[in-house]
Each structure stands twice: as structure tokens, then as C-alpha cells.
Amino acid sequence: MNFVVLQFPASNCDQDALHVLRNVLGHSARFVWHKETSLGNADAVIIPGGFSYGDYLRTGAIARFSPVMQAVQAFVAKGGPVLGICNGFQVLCEAGLLPGALIRNRSLQFRCEHIFLKPSRPIHRSPTRFRVTNCSVCRLPMAKVVTLRMKRPWRI
Amino acid sequence: MKAKIIITPKKAVLDPQGKTVQNALEHMGYQGIGAVHVGKYLEVELSGNDRESARKQLDEACHKFLSNPVIEDYRLELE
Numbered sequence: 001m002n003f004v005v006l007q008f009p010a011s012n013c014d015q016d017a018l019h020v021l022r023n024v025l026g027h028s029a030r031f032v033w034h035k036e037t038s039l040g041n042a043d044a045v046i047i048p049g050g051f052s053y054g055d056y057l058r059t060g061a062i063a064r065f066s067p068v069m070q071a072v073q074a075f076v077a078k079g080g081p082v083l084g085i086c087n088g089f090q091v092l093c094e095a096g097l098l099p100g101a102l103i104r105n106r107s108l109q110f111r112c113e114h115i116f117l118k119p120s121r122p123i124h125r126s127p128t129r130f131r132v133t134n135c136s137v138c139r140l141p142m143a144k145v146v147t148l149r150m151k152r153p154w155r156i
Numbered sequence: 157m158k159a160k161i162i163i164t165p166k167k168a169v170l171d172p173q174g175k176t177v178q179n180a181l182e183h184m185g186y187q188g189i190g191a192v193h194v195g196k197y198l199e200v201e202l203s204g205n206d207r208e209s210a211r212k213q214l215d216e217a218c219h220k221f222l223s224n225p226v227i228e229d230y231r232l233e234l235e
Contacts, residue, residue, distance in 0.1 A: 058224055065221065094224070101226035103165070106172050 003029040004042040006072075006088070008052035008063050013085070017046050034066040039075055047072075049086030059102065060090035069095055157202040159214050160233045163223045164195035198222065207234055 003021045007014050014031065021029035032039060034052075039045060052063035063069065069091070076082055076097055084092040092098045105111065165171040173194040181189045202210050214232055223230040 057222070061221065061224070101224050103169055103227055104172050106170060108172050108176060 001027045001043040002041050003027050003044050003046060004032045004039055005029060005046045005048060006034060006068055007031050007048075008034045008050065008066065010051040010054060011048050011087070012050035014048040014050070017048050017085070021046070032068055034063065034068045037067045037071055039068070039071045042075065042080070045072055045075060045080065045082045047082065047084040047088030047091055049088060052087055052091060055087075058094065059087060060092075060094040063087075063091045064094040073097070157205065157207070157210060158235055159198075159200040159202060159210065160235065161198040161200065161214070161218060161222060162195060162231045162233075163198070163218075163228050164193050164230075166227055166229055169227045195228075210234060 005014050005017045005021070018029050018031065021027045032042075052060065056062060072082060073095065082092065082097065084090070084098070089098070090102055093101055165174070171193055174192040177194060178189055178192040181192065200214065204210065211232065211234055214234075218230045218232055219225060
């Protein structure tokens with residue numbers, strides 16, 4: 001399969017995704033910069049994690065309007081598979097390709113654990129809660145640090 | 157011309173930041189503190205004098221981009 005891994009300013013683990021796709025799974029994979037308008041011959045798209053556009057405004061809100069995301073919208077409309085990891089998942093929510101929106105965790109604490117979601121009522125146990133109204137049962141391991149992420153620029 | 161945009165979490169959406177600030181204010185001894193909501197404030201400087209067209213454009217931008225209507229409300233003021 002031909003994978004593409006999107007890259008935004010401040011993406012991370014994009015190199016890891018490419019490494020796994022190429023060297024572990026043996027697929028063809030390449031990066032596509034966020035300013036590109038085409039996904040070429042992609043069979044599948046990976047949107048990696050990180051802090052696209054510094055998480056300014058809302059996580060994923062600015063990345064959602066980048067040129068490559070217009071290509072992703074068209075790709076999805078044709079039935080193409082897209083995997084959003086971490087910030088990539090947030091970008092997909094902001095883009096309206098996944099339902100719901102991410103809000104701060106009730107405890108404002110970092111939580112790293114497997115969360116089994118049932119979309120019948122809001123979930124209160126993940127770091128950023130994912131509000132779902134209508135989709136099938138899904139399993140999502142989530143490890144997203146809201147409070148630590150805010151502090152990072154001060155520490156570097 | 158300047159636009160002022162205030163974005164707040166929807167009343168139905170839990171606002172743990174607001175709740176935490178509220179608790180802190182109460183612990184500090186401030187009296188009569190009610191619910192606190194933490195949001196965002198944006199100032200947008202605008203060229204031109206067409207208020208109606210500026211409002212229309214910014215209203216669209218607020219709905220499409222500056223706020224997330226799933227979880228946030230916004231208030232737009234022009235001055």
C-alpha cells in the first residue's frame with residue numbers, strides 16, 4: 001500500500017510513523033507537507049500527533065484549514081482511509097471528519113490509560129474528553145497531556 | 157474599526173477551568189463568588205468603514221473557525 005504521512009509545523013512522531021510503515025510493515029510511505037494540495041497516489045493517510053500550529057486557538061483548528069486538509073476531505077469523500085493519531089485525531093474532529101469536539105478533562109490532570117468508550121453518554125475519564133453522539137462502540141487508548149503541554153514552552 | 161470577540165464554553169459543556177478558578181477564589185476568601193467561566197477574548201483590527209460587511213464576514217469566521225460551535229458560544233462586538 002502507498003501511505004502518506006502528513007506534516008504540519010510542530011508535528012511529532014511523524015518520523016516514527018514513516019519508519020514503522022516502511023521498515024516494520026514493509027509498505028511504501030512518504031511525507032506530504034501541509035502546504036501541498038494533492039495526496040498523489042495515496043491509498044491511506046496518517047495524520048500524526050504533535051502540536052500543529054502551536055495548538056493556537058484550539059488544537060487542530062488551524063491545521064484543519066491547511067491546503068492538504070482540503071485534499072484529505074476529498075480523499076475521505078471517495079472512501080479513502082485516514083488514521084488520526086493524537087493531534088491528528090483532534091484535527092479530524094475540527095475538520096468535521098469525526099463527530100464531536102475535544103474539551104478539557106474534568107480533573108485537569110494527566111491521565112494515561114486505556115479508555116473503553118460507549119457513545120451513550122459523555123466520558124469523564126480521559127485527559128481530553130471526546131464527546132460522541134452517534135457512532136458505533138470504539139476503543140481508544142488516549143494519552144494526551146493538556147496541562148503539561150501548556151507548560152512546555154516555558155521549560156524549553 | 158475594531159472587532160471584539162468573546163468566546164466562552166457553552167453552558168451545557170462542563171468548564172473545569174472555570175470551576176477550578178471559582179474554587180480558588182473561594183479558598184482565597186473572596187466573598188460572593190458564583191460560577192466562573194474561562195473563555196477567550198480576541199481583538200481584530202479592521203480597515204474600512206463598512207460595519208455591516210465587517211460584521212457579516214466576522215460572524216462567518218467566528219462560526220467556521222474562531223469558535224467551535226459544538227462546545228463554544230461567541231459574542232461579536234464592533235466599535
